[in-house]
Amino acid sequence: MKKILLGTAALAFSASMAMAASHMQTVRMGTEGAYPPYNFINDAGEVDGFERELGDELCKRAELSCEWVTNDWDSIIPNLVSGNYDTIIAGMSITDERDEVIDFTQNYTQPDPSAYLVMTGNEGLDLGSAVIAAQTGTIQASFVAESGATLVEFATPDETIAAVRGGEADAVLADKSFLKPISDEGGDLVMLDQEELIGGGVGLGVRESDGELKAKFDAAIQSMKDDGSLNALIEKWEIGAPF
Template identity: 65%
Template structure:
């Protein structure tokens, strides 16, 4: 299901625009509720898919989401396989060295730990699972005494906790909370939230300044009229951080 650049049937059409205004947006399709596959339809759905549709409409763009594995999502942007990234990607100084970002469309997110029990060890000697190439993996790598266990996909990080390979998984809290809720008590959230990054934004090539300006204007408009906060509440709940 996660084949490189698997185009979904879901096209985001925004009126009558020229071919130069038709773009592709890369996403992972494995990070619920940000972006994931609807098992009934096989289509990409989630917060970023719905948000992308609205942003493209406001920006006068015709957009199509395509699926790409996380570990090659930036290289394939740079090589021109798509024009933008909407994949739960936090804005960081390290990433800004190689790509550009739009305005953030979520506030700085909280990262959290998920484990088999509330007293799980996440300190000295702990083995912590995280998805490779994420700010969470970078954070754990810098913690003295922890061992970082990296995986290509987020579901593999959770599986590592379930099968005893890791003491806990460290990831976006918004991703982990529903997993804990659906586990029937088998997995629990730990009370050790960490604020990382500068919020989530649209990744683009540094040369695409016009595209960035269009997306920035659309994001600012959604912040101003409250529609972005409404979408955040729809997918992440009333208690989520908003603008």
């Protein structure tokens, strides 16, 4: 009889857990999937990287059921606003210009230094008169446009690298954490010593009408800062400096 009662209790507990999970709010997490180590598509065809691991943990702490959606960078904000997904978690720096269109959670990274990547042998490049490639709609593209150098924009990070290799640009300006593994390969590309500190760190983007969702993610991010788990992820994926 005791075994039967225990079995019945276990079944009831499992059923209640399943019911609770089924009532969780589902949130669609929008990312690019093309900017390692922040986010990329792994060999299994799944979203991977720092932001996948971070996003899954944030959803767990916020008691949300999350689905991952990929979207091209150049339309990632318009498609959030139009409702194709509920957040942007894609290495997006918090800026005043973007904040006029969408809302941001608190930052989950410190500002990541931007660096220049050039062809080996071109380390003496005069950046002020150079042709510099950057991804469209990024803080790096805005920085180059305001610097007086010649800006050439591309839709994807990989295209900016190809532009330097193909002679369309003298250098790439992008997040150091993205460029460093390419430079460390020791091939035909090398990172310059000069760095630029632009942007206010990276946060989750949400629609301005989704204040409740923003508050849930803010609380989850803060809890990860408080217990040190966010710094552990930052160090694991080598994303700038810890908090």
